[in-house]
Amino acid sequence: MPTAARPNKRLLQGERSRDEILDxxxxxxxxxxxxxxxxxxxxxxSGLPNSSIYWHFNSKMGILAAVMERGAERFFxxxxxxxxxxxxxxxxxxxxxxxxxxxxxxxxxxxxxLFVLLLLSSDAPEVKEIVERVRAHGRTNLHALIQxxxxxxxxxxxxxIADELADFAMAGFDGAFLxxxxxxxxxxxxxxxxxxxxxxxxxxxxxxx
Amino acid sequence: MPTAARPNKRLLQGERSRDEILDxxxxxxxxxxxxxxxxxxxxxxSGLPNSSIYWHFNSKMGILAAVMERGAERFFxxxxxxxxxxxxxxxxxxxxxxxxxxxxxxxxxxxxxLFVLLLLSSDAPEVKEIVERVRAHGRTNLHALIQxxxxxxxxxxxxxIADELADFAMAGFDGAFLxxxxxxxxxxxxxxxxxxxxxxxxxxxxxxx
DNA sequence: AGCGTTCTGGAACGATCGGTCCAGATAAAC
DNA sequence: GTTTATCTGGACCGATCGTTCCAGAACGCT
Numbered sequence: 192m193p194t195a196a197r198p199n200k201r202l203l204q205g206e207r208s209r210d211e212i213l214d215x216x217x218x219x220x221x222x223x224x225x226x227x228x229x230x231x232x233x234x235x236x237s238g239l240p241n242s243s244i245y246w247h248f249n250s251k252m253g254i255l256a257a258v259m260e261r262g263a264e265r266f267f268x269x270x271x272x273x274x275x276x277x278x279x280x281x282x283x284x285x286x287x288x289x290x291x292x293x294x295x296x297x298x299x300x301x302x303x304x305l306f307v308l309l310l311l312s313s314d315a316p317e318v319k320e321i322v323e324r325v326r327a328h329g330r331t332n333l334h335a336l337i338q339x340x341x342x343x344x345x346x347x348x349x350x351x352i353a354d355e356l357a358d359f360a361m362a363g364f365d366g367a368f369l370x371x372x373x374x375x376x377x378x379x380x381x382x383x384x385x386x387x388x389x390x391x392x393x394x395x396x397x398x399x400x
Numbered sequence: 401m402p403t404a405a406r407p408n409k410r411l412l413q414g415e416r417s418r419d420e421i422l423d424x425x426x427x428x429x430x431x432x433x434x435x436x437x438x439x440x441x442x443x444x445x446s447g448l449p450n451s452s453i454y455w456h457f458n459s460k461m462g463i464l465a466a467v468m469e470r471g472a473e474r475f476f477x478x479x480x481x482x483x484x485x486x487x488x489x490x491x492x493x494x495x496x497x498x499x500x501x502x503x504x505x506x507x508x509x510x511x512x513x514l515f516v517l518l519l520l521s522s523d524a525p526e527v528k529e530i531v532e533r534v535r536a537h538g539r540t541n542l543h544a545l546i547q548x549x550x551x552x553x554x555x556x557x558x559x560x561i562a563d564e565l566a567d568f569a570m571a572g573f574d575g576a577f578l579x580x581x582x583x584x585x586x587x588x589x590x591x592x593x594x595x596x597x598x599x600x601x602x603x604x605x606x607x608x609x
Numbered sequence: 610a611g612c613g614t615t616c617t618g619g620a621a622c623g624a625t626c627g628g629t630c631c632a633g634a635t636a637a638a639c
Numbered sequence: 640g641t642t643t644a645t646c647t648g649g650a651c652c653g654a655t656c657g658t659t660c661c662a663g664a665a666c667g668c669t
Contacts, residue, residue, distance in 0.1 A: 222521065223521055224517075224521040226432075226433055226435035308517065308520055311433075312431065312432055312513075312517055326582055358586050359595070362579045365575035365578040366571025366576075367575075369574040369575070389602065392598070396597075
């Protein structure tokens, strides 16, 4: 088992190997799935023997957990979360932030592919836990984004609007990602623009109600 | 290999076995994925020996193809495709038909789960072919639905509106399905209502432009 | 009764699976 | 220079994988 502390400049070769194993595993699992990727595949792809793989991670499931952990970290780090400026309308704020978030989606296809695969087909509790945490985190982000968007025009109802529309917006994201995976030629910018317009309109309608 | 013709009332035991194998395979593959489901699993689940499985289907991939073929057939048969009545507005028609389509989604989770899994992680050409066909069929359905919806208020522009919104609507469906799989407590009715309202609004805006 | 087709029961195949073991290479620590 | 912890190389394990084979049960046809 690897040590958590890395005191000096010594062989960070170990850490580099660890990363290369995770790179290879992430790449292959996001395309073939967890069960479709063997330890031998990862060894071949990373150029390291399976003894190294089992030294860094104690099991195949351990590799998966590490891949998802690192992937989630990087993914959420790339999702922008800037509050609206004073002259932002719900429309302008949603358009900008959803478009930016869409870019994050396009930039992390490996993580998201594997995420959806696990969401649909994994029953291992340690994986389910990560999947649920990632999804909850994503929903919280989206909820805050919508609440932000309407805080300028209806501060006291923005929370309720976000409650109402968070799932819809999330479904829009998920669907846009799937569309992109199924048909790379579709424009994710346009989908994000339409989603922003839809959320803005639905929110406005709640404000007016 | 099984014969296509089944002339008389003889042992339809064969056909029943075939169906039970497909039932078991569909059930397991939609939960564990293709690679996560073994022939032994299917044999155990269906109560039939693997020799029977290989007599009806020549390979594991053959089972998959048959599962998807039958699933797609049943799925599209359950999707309602009724034209609008003369007093339908785009809103009323979209609301009704998308809500009905949403029911079809809820009623065929096995097929759709496996469909998404294969969409994301299968590289076998025979599977890719089916996946693309199913998706194209679905998109065509949705396109026709949107065109129908706006044919009453803007007959000459309904086609262009459908071109513009078909991908967005499809993403809404995909996302709603994923949301339901991730969090069964979300209301698919509400998601479909919001999607209908969003499509109606975006379409209206194109009409007015 | 005999024949032929359809389907089942179960053993068996080589390949690959996830995982283990251990000898040795490497270099920081003393 | 010896020790110690980190990491690699590769053989090896039993289990399971997809697939094959074949004897025979079950039943329609003549």
